[in-house]
Amino acid sequence: MMEAPSMPGNVAQDPYAPPPPARERPWRNPFPVGGRLRRTIRPTATSAFGAKEENPFRTGVDPAAAESAAFVLRAIWIRHLENSMPAMGREPTQPATTWLQSALEELEEIDREVLEDGLPAISTRTKGEAARILRELAGRTIPPTIYPTDDGELVIHFQSPGVPAAVLIELSNDGQGAWFSSIRGRNRRLRSDDSSDLPDAVVMAQLEALAAEPGA
Amino acid sequence: MMPLPPLEALPELTQDEQLGRSIVGSQAARKARTKGVIIRNVFLEAEGAPSLSVDRMDHATLNKIALLGRKRAQNRTPPRHLHGWAVITVGKAASNRRTVEATPQPDNIYHADISLNIVGDEARDQQKGHATELAARSRWLDLP
Numbered sequence: 001m002m003e004a005p006s007m008p009g010n011v012a013q014d015p016y017a018p019p020p021p022a023r024e025r026p027w028r029n030p031f032p033v034g035g036r037l038r039r040t041i042r043p044t045a046t047s048a049f050g051a052k053e054e055n056p057f058r059t060g061v062d063p064a065a066a067e068s069a070a071f072v073l074r075a076i077w078i079r080h081l082e083n084s085m086p087a088m089g090r091e092p093t094q095p096a097t098t099w100l101q102s103a104l105e106e107l108e109e110i111d112r113e114v115l116e117d118g119l120p121a122i123s124t125r126t127k128g129e130a131a132r133i134l135r136e137l138a139g140r141t142i143p144p145t146i147y148p149t150d151d152g153e154l155v156i157h158f159q160s161p162g163v164p165a166a167v168l169i170e171l172s173n174d175g176q177g178a179w180f181s182s183i184r185g186r187n188r189r190l191r192s193d194d195s196s197d198l199p200d201a202v203v204m205a206q207l208e209a210l211a212a213e214p215g216a
Numbered sequence: 217m218m219p220l221p222p223l224e225a226l227p228e229l230t231q232d233e234q235l236g237r238s239i240v241g242s243q244a245a246r247k248a249r250t251k252g253v254i255i256r257n258v259f260l261e262a263e264g265a266p267s268l269s270v271d272r273m274d275h276a277t278l279n280k281i282a283l284l285g286r287k288r289a290q291n292r293t294p295p296r297h298l299h300g301w302a303v304i305t306v307g308k309a310a311s312n313r314r315t316v317e318a319t320p321q322p323d324n325i326y327h328a329d330i331s332l333n334i335v336g337d338e339a340r341d342q343q344k345g346h347a348t349e350l351a352a353r354s355r356w357l358d359l360p
Contacts, residue, residue: 113243118294145251147243150260159352161252164308166352168256170344178341180256182349185311189345191338 099143103134103156106146113148120152123173129195130154130171137199141207142216158207160216167206171195181206183213221325226275229306229318235270235328236301236357237350238285240292245299248356254302259347259354263340267329268350272318273303276326278360284324304354312349 107130110122130146133156137144144158152173159166165183172178177195181188183206190202199207210216237258239245244255261268271281285298310316315331330350334342 117241117243145247145253145255147247147255147257149257150262155256157253157255159253162355164353166253166348168348178344180341180345180348182345182352185349187312187345187349189341191341 100134100138103138103144103146104131107131107134110146110148110154117148119148119150120173122148122152122154125175126154126171126173126195129177130156133169133171133198137207140204141211158210160213163213163215165210165213165216167203167210169198169203171198179203179206181210183209226272226318226320226325229272229316229328231305231307231310233306234273234303235306235309235316235330236273236281236285236303237268237270237354238289239299239302239356240289240296242297242299248300248302249358252356254351254354254356256344256347256351258302259350260344263343265343266334267331270309270328270330271301271324272326272328273301273357278357281326282359284326288324298359300359301357302351302354303357304350308353309350312346314346 107127110127113119114121134144142158142160144156146154146156149155149170154171156169156171157166158168165181167181167183168179170178170180172195175195176191176193177198178189178191179198179200179202181203188202188206190200192198192200239248239254239258241257244258247253247255259268271284273281281301282298285301289296289298306316309330313333315333317329317331319327319329321327332343332346334346336342
């Protein structure tokens with residue numbers, strides 16, 4: 001009787017055994033480096049060699065670094081699979097991201113609104129900053145409305161109709177940026193000399209709180 | 217012009233009384249109508265202005281308040297048009313250190329002021345903070 005072929009580190013397998021049912025078959029890991037390291041090198045290093053002895057099987061590859069690299073590759077692979085999957089089963093529309101297009105269209109209207117109400121002009125740079133912030137926030141909070149002010153600023157105003165709370169991001173032609181929030185009667189604000197600092201972590205937290213308000 | 221009641225005829229302010237801030241900017245009216253949002257500009261006066269003018273909406277017909285508002289808008293430089301109001305209660309207008317006082321005028325018995333009572337530095341940003349809150353807590357009211 002022939003001996004069943006064996007694989008290092010694994011138990012002998014019966015070549016005639018029926019394959020496991022499809023549902024029970026584990027998902028093949030395309031990057032099993034970390035798994036092998038965990039099963040083989042680490043136990044060897046800890047069991048066969050003392051703490052201060054040199055491991056002759058270590059050839060310059062740090063197991064922790066290899067594991068980390070495998071983790072990154074696995075994440076890239078999963079993202080690739082997600083992106084290449086058909087859109088079946090997904091929501092037909094994603095409101096959180098679709099407001100970007102209408103917000104950018106509203107931003108394009110700002111010069112007309114400036115003329116209409118006789119307000120100071122908004123610079124191209126300021127409008128560019130607004131577009132950058134809108135792209136960064138798209139899908140992360142409620143839809144905004146955009147308008148120019150009497151002081152020559154551009155405001156990105158986040159508020160749901162009927163909800164008495166708002167977060168405003170204000171961009172000035174001199175490059176400054178600020179945000180103002182009013183949620184549950186508490187007012188907060190922060191000004192920055194450089195609008196590229198926005199949106200910062202605090203205003204993101206304010207926007208999350210705003211989106212969590214009842215009715216938002 | 218309809219006659220106005222005597223100055224002393226209006227009762228004391230109450231917390232639930234409605235105050236109307238005239239909306240004379242076309243974009244502010246459009247955003248209120250189409251998006252249901254009162255923009256901050258409505259409650260932001262010029263830098264250094266200590267208070268905001270409002271009308272006491274509960275003591276006259278909307279037509280009468282609109283007549284006064286149209287006249288006031290026409291007298292601005294440049295002349296503007298009244299599109300509607302941002303309405304807020306006295307209680308909400310008088311929070312966060314603000315105060316509300318009835319300030320009747322010879323041509324507008326319904327006039328009141330929301331005082332911002334700003335102290336300390338960054339006065340303009342404080343003004344903007346108050347305007348943000350007042351706008352967020354008010355609601356749109358169209359012309360009759």
